[in-house]
Amino acid sequence: MSQNLPLPDQLPLFPLGGAILLPGEILPLNVFEPRYLNMLDDVRRGGGHIGIIQTRPGSDPGHPELAVIGGVGRLKQCQETEDGRYLITLVGVSRFRLEREIATKTPYRVAEPDYTPFRDDLLPRREPDADRERLLQLLQAWFQAEQLTADWRSLRDAPIAVLVDQLSMNAPFPARDRQALLEAPDSAARLDLMQALLAARIADSADGPIQ
Numbered sequence: 001m002s003q004n005l006p007l008p009d010q011l012p013l014f015p016l017g018g019a020i021l022l023p024g025e026i027l028p029l030n031v032f033e034p035r036y037l038n039m040l041d042d043v044r045r046g047g048g049h050i051g052i053i054q055t056r057p058g059s060d061p062g063h064p065e066l067a068v069i070g071g072v073g074r075l076k077q078c079q080e081t082e083d084g085r086y087l088i089t090l091v092g093v094s095r096f097r098l099e100r101e102i103a104t105k106t107p108y109r110v111a112e113p114d115y116t117p118f119r120d121d122l123l124p125r126r127e128p129d130a131d132r133e134r135l136l137q138l139l140q141a142w143f144q145a146e147q148l149t150a151d152w153r154s155l156r157d158a159p160i161a162v163l164v165d166q167l168s169m170n171a172p173f174p175a176r177d178r179q180a181l182l183e184a185p186d187s188a189a190r191l192d193l194m195q196a197l198l199a200a201r202i203a204d205s206a207d208g209p210i211q
Contacts, residue, residue, distance in 0.1 A: 007072060007094060010102060011051040012039050013109040015064055018175045020182040021052040021071035021092045022165045023121040031086040035107035040078065040086050042106070048075040050090060051111060053098065054179055069183050071095050072113070094121040095182065120186065125161040128188035132160060135191070138198040139167075145205040146172065161187040164194055173197065 014029075014036060021027045031040055043050055053070030073090025080086055096113035104110045115121075136155060143150055155163060168181035168190060177197055184190035 006047075007096075007113070007115055008047050008049050009112065011049060011072065011096065011111050011113045012043060012106075013051045013053055013066070013070070013101075013111050014039070015053055015055045015066055015109070017055045017057070017064075018178065019052060020054065020169055020178045021073050021090060022169060022182065023071070023092045023094055024125060024162075025092045025165050025169055026076075027052065027073060027090045027092065027169070029088050029090065031088060032084075037084070037086060038106070039108040040075075040088065043075055044078060049073065049093070050075065051096065051098075051113065052090070054175055057175065066098060067179055068098055069095055069179070070098060070113075071182065072115075094118050125159075125165075126187055127159055127161050128164075128186075128191050130160045130188075130191055132156070135160070135163075135195060138195055138202065141202045142198050145202060148172070160191065164191050167194065 019027070031037060039050070050073050051070050052073055054067040055064035056067065059065035072093045072095070074093050075088060076091045077089040078086055079088075094115055095118040096115050097117055099112045099114045102110045102112055136152075139150070139155065140152075142148075158166075164187060168178065173181070181190055181193060181197075184193050
């Protein structure tokens, strides 16, 4: 499927707690619920786009409240397993604002999205003017406090914008912080927010502000 396919006016939603999808990034998913298997069948026959959007904590698990901002993924790979699941890979295309949900006969939820606040998501990522060593120092201190491991050579070599986006999606941030990172206007703002979040967590673990 082409990356240049037009974004849909009606977007099937895959609500997930603690998961975001940023433009240009990859999200693998193991799909097993019948309603989302049905959604994948429809998506494969259609334009190939799915909206990944976080659920709000404490809402009805059967029909949870949704965040206002989500990410559109284009279906890149889809493999059916012997037990009837789908192993899929989505590529992030753009963020969207959930304007309203649409009443449909489908077992899954469908929304009318607004892409206009995120027109720049369709452009190549801009590399922010950043102090890489400062970011890596914060990451090393946080990973040490959390007893996490990382491929530091890869982290040093990756473009800052890619590094920040991948950490926003994959590092163990709570759902509210992931959502804030998703909603950051651009790579520079996301970097600033990530560094502030890391500094706060390091200070909490050390009982004092990081210098």
